Amino acid sequence: MAQNINPSVQSQSGTIKQNDDSKKISSDSHAVTKRLHKELMSLMMSPDKSISAFPDGENLFSWIGTIMGPKDSVYETLKFRLSLQFSSSYPYTAPVVKFITPCFHPNVDTKGNICLDILKDKWSALYDVRTILLSIQALLGVPNVDSPLNTIAAEKWQKQDEYKKHVLEMFKEESN
């Protein structure tokens, strides 16, 4: 390793060392901002109209996402708004994602919390806003009935007609 170090850098190292700590912290949050910027750019370029996301106001660490209900599901034609809260440790930890629009679903509770493995222990630094929203969209169509947050929804899932009526009623109440 030693032979790779440029001697001119070594002579400067004393001055660099002093600002090292402060620099590190600012560069951390800078890296998060940079990555979120990149994600925003690629989302805006994306031709997929069924999902979208945009920062909520000035704060780049808080986003509002929208997903359309998946085709051929009871949620088809419905549009859901979600909030995404990023921490400064993103993408090493998952953002906190919640439904803003009330959603009647086995894996979503009445407060909008979502039970999804990739947002918990299966999180990977590779996942981004787009893949999160796509996963939630997929979850709408294929709920995991075995570990429900909303037991009523899980029971009703078997009777699709009744379930759909409930979903539409809840959605209408919200939009009025």
Added chain:
Amino acid sequence: MSGITENTKTSGEPSKENPSPNSSDTPDDEKKDDRMFECNICLDTAKDAVVSMCGHLFCWPCLHQWLETRPNRQVCPVCKASISKEKVVPLYGRGSTKQEDPREKVPPRPAGQRTEPEPGSAFPGFGFADNGFHMSFGIGAFPFGFFTSTFNFGEARPTPAARGTQQHMEEQFLSKIFLWMAILFVAWLLLA
């Protein structure tokens, strides 16, 4: 990841304001090439690049932080293969001896492991000069040695070579040498 690449590519092309007809190996292609070397965590061109055993590219600081965040579940962010800090390979490009402060990369990126090529034809034994002197002590039980060599039930001994051949001559010669050595040894034992 692949999805993102495709999407930006397809939507990027119509908005390109460069109508020259055969610009296939200009900015767009270059951009695509750059994307191949993007870190899977920060989505930027990989700096202090390392490659996991499963072949996925990361900046060393990014991967290090990912492994630090979850010390008990060290998996590749891309394919979830098990990975570890010791088993990543650094990539040294031609222009990679950078001018930047190496302490930025705390902790230092693991160095590449370089094994010397095989020494070729050199005879490995009798290494007094380079390997040092080997010496061994042993206690033998003579009669049991006799048993082990005599009661050898495994495979039959190879048949002796035919009389007159080169091999026969050699065998005779060897057996004579060993006989004389044995006689000398016994004589030495008796005299000493």
